[in-house]
Amino acid sequence: MGNISFKNWVLVAILSTGILIPGTLDAATQDFMRSTGKMYVVVSVIAVIFVGLAVYLIYLNRKINKLENRLDDES
Amino acid sequence: MIVPLKPGIVSVEPDRVLLGDTLSIRLTGYNTNFDGTDSLRLWLKLTDRYSISGMDVSAMDNRRLRGTFVIPDTFPPEINSEVHPLSLIIDNPLDGPFVLPNAVFIKRGEKRAPGGPAWDKNDIQNLHTGWEFAFPFRNILAETIRNTYFHVPMWFAMIALFFLSVYRGLNYLRSGHTDYARRMVSLNRVGMLFGLMGLVTGAIWAKYTWGAFWSGDVKQNMTAVALLIYAAFFVLRSALDDPQQRDRVSSAYNIFAFAALIPLLFVFPRMQDSLHPGSGGNPAMGGEDLDNTMRLVFYPAVLGWILFGYWIARTDWKLSRLKEKIHEKIEHHG
Numbered sequence: 001m002g003n004i005s006f007k008n009w010v011l012v013a014i015l016s017t018g019i020l021i022p023g024t025l026d027a028a029t030q031d032f033m034r035s036t037g038k039m040y041v042v043v044s045v046i047a048v049i050f051v052g053l054a055v056y057l058i059y060l061n062r063k064i065n066k067l068e069n070r071l072d073d074e075s
Numbered sequence: 076m077i078v079p080l081k082p083g084i085v086s087v088e089p090d091r092v093l094l095g096d097t098l099s100i101r102l103t104g105y106n107t108n109f110d111g112t113d114s115l116r117l118w119l120k121l122t123d124r125y126s127i128s129g130m131d132v133s134a135m136d137n138r139r140l141r142g143t144f145v146i147p148d149t150f151p152p153e154i155n156s157e158v159h160p161l162s163l164i165i166d167n168p169l170d171g172p173f174v175l176p177n178a179v180f181i182k183r184g185e186k187r188a189p190g191g192p193a194w195d196k197n198d199i200q201n202l203h204t205g206w207e208f209a210f211p212f213r214n215i216l217a218e219t220i221r222n223t224y225f226h227v228p229m230w231f232a233m234i235a236l237f238f239l240s241v242y243r244g245l246n247y248l249r250s251g252h253t254d255y256a257r258r259m260v261s262l263n264r265v266g267m268l269f270g271l272m273g274l275v276t277g278a279i280w281a282k283y284t285w286g287a288f289w290s291g292d293v294k295q296n297m298t299a300v301a302l303l304i305y306a307a308f309f310v311l312r313s314a315l316d317d318p319q320q321r322d323r324v325s326s327a328y329n330i331f332a333f334a335a336l337i338p339l340l341f342v343f344p345r346m347q348d349s350l351h352p353g354s355g356g357n358p359a360m361g362g363e364d365l366d367n368t369m370r371l372v373f374y375p376a377v378l379g380w381i382l383f384g385y386w387i388a389r390t391d392w393k394l395s396r397l398k399e400k401i402h403e404k405i406e407h408h409g
Contacts, residue, residue, distance in 0.1 A: 033283055037080070037105060037218040041283045045222050045276040049229070052272040056265075056387065060394060067398055074405055 078368070080220070082107040083212025084175035087163055093184030095148040100129075100163075100179070102140045105212055108169040109134035117142045118164040118199050119179060125151050125194040126164075140165075145192050146181060158182045164199060172202040175214070211366050215284050222280050223365070224372055228380035229273030234340075235381045236266035236388060237305070241333045244326035254396065256322035259329060261392035263308055265384050270302050285350050294344040294351045301339045304332050 033040045085103045092098040109115060117129030117140075129142035150159065163178035210220055240262035247255035277295070278288040289295060311328055315321040344351065365373060 038216075038283055039218040041219045041280060042221045042225075044279050045225050048275050048279065049225060049272050052268060052275075053387075056268050060391065063394055063398070067394075067401055070405065071401060074408065 078372075079209050080106055080212045080218060081209040082170040082173050083214070084163060084165065084173065084178070085214070087175060087178045090178065091180045091182060092146055093182055094146055094150065095184060096146050098144045098146055098179065100142055100144070101135075102142070102163070102165075104138050104140065104165075105217065106170075106209075107138055109140050109167070110137045112167045112169050114168060115140065116166045117144075119144055119161040120164055120197070120199065121151070121159065121161050121181075121194065122154070124197055126197050126199060127195055128198070147192050147194050150181075150183070151194055166202050168203050171204055173212070208368055210369055219280060219284060220369075222276065223369065224376040226273060226276045226280055227373070228377045229269045229276065230340075231377045232380040232384040233266045233269040233273060234336075236262045236269065236384050237333055237336060239385070239388075240266060241330055244329040247322060247326045253318070253322060253399075256326060257395050257399070258388075258392045259326060260312070261388045261395065263305060263329065264391060265388040267302065267305055267309075268387075269380075269384055270298070270305070274298060274302065281350075290350065292350045293347045294340070294349050297339040297343050301336050304335055304339075308332055 033044075083105045085105050087103075088101045089098070112134075115132045115134060117132050118126045119129070120126040127144050127146065129144055132140065132142040134140050158180050160177040161179045161181060163175045164172060165174075166172040213220055240259045243255050243259040243262060246252070247259060274295075281290060281292075281295075282288045285292075308325060308328055312321050312325045315324060
């Protein structure tokens with residue numbers, strides 16, 4: 001169980017760095033985020049929402065795992 | 076995502092000229108079809124009454140265009156300022172008409188002998204209609220106008236969840252059923268999640284349109300305060316040991332938290348200038364912020380995110396109810 005959630009955290013870490021790297025490129029008039037009509041701003045907003053929901057699912061998943069373990073310990 | 080933006084003007088060069096000069100502009104458009112048509116028309120509009128028509132309009136490629144304007148020697152009598160902005164209007168059969176407000180600024184130069192060309196009476200007419208299902212093009216925003224369907228519904232969902240949570244809190248205070256308190260906590264938890272996602276998405280959007288992740292905008296600050304108030308809800312709960320007292324105190328606190336949320340999000344931002352649309356006195360989502368094609372996407376998105384948030388909160392609540400049941404069972408057996 002610990003294994004699964006560790007993998008999930010790694011996944012989240014990778015996803016979030018993927019957002020932060022283009023965010024740190026600054027201010028040149030035509031950087032990556034501003035290319036194609038600033039489309040990548042929309043992409044990163046969607047990515048943030050995805051990460052937010054994923055983190056919440058992981059949190060729920062961990063709660064379920066704990067409950068499962070408790071039940072297993074009892075029987 | 077596949078709905079395109081309407082054509083628009085990204086930049087015009089040069090953007091300033093003296094009275095009496097001849098202005099040759101180079102213009103860059105977005106989603107335009109300058110190449111596909113031979114009847115390109117250009118105007119510089121000074122006021123509702125006066126404009127200049129562009130001459131020698133030619134397309135360099137689909138997105139770039141050249142044109143020449145001969146600027147009259149004097150402003151019309153009703154304009155007294157030293158500098159006056161003009162809007163640039165383009166029309167062609169493929170794209171329809173579109174405008175760049177304040178595209179060119181005209182400045183009074185040294186005095187010249189009168190006798191040059193005069194201002195045209197406004198003859199901007201016979202415009203084509205660009206009948207297309209497309210979202211409006213806004214300078215600065217460009218494609219990020221689509222964030223309206225993601226960032227804004229986060230707040231709608233947050234408010235809806237917090238509102239329901241107050242209702243559940245009242246249910247609890249009236250009946251004393253722990254289950255209502257559990258629902259309240261789940262709703263607040265998911266409401267916080269949506270609030271945080273709204274804050275982060277807003278910061279990213281702000282970075283590439285307003286220039287900074289956090290510019291101290293009233294609405295940004297007040298939202299941060301509101302979220303901290305709700306964060307205190309969870310701190311309060313974890314600080315109290317007796318479950319019954321915890322539920323009772325936090326339900327009461329929840330009512331005050333929501334009561335604080337309303338002025339923070341809806342009243343204070345309207346009393347000051349803000350970068351957010353609809354602030355500084357005007358109600359949000361006025362006619363200029365959302366057009367009909369956007370409404371068609373925006374309202375279902377709001378409804379969808381609210382229902383989605385409610386569903387997550389319900390799942391969370393069911394899980395905590397299950398946890399409680401398992402605890403009780405185990406204690407019985409033990």
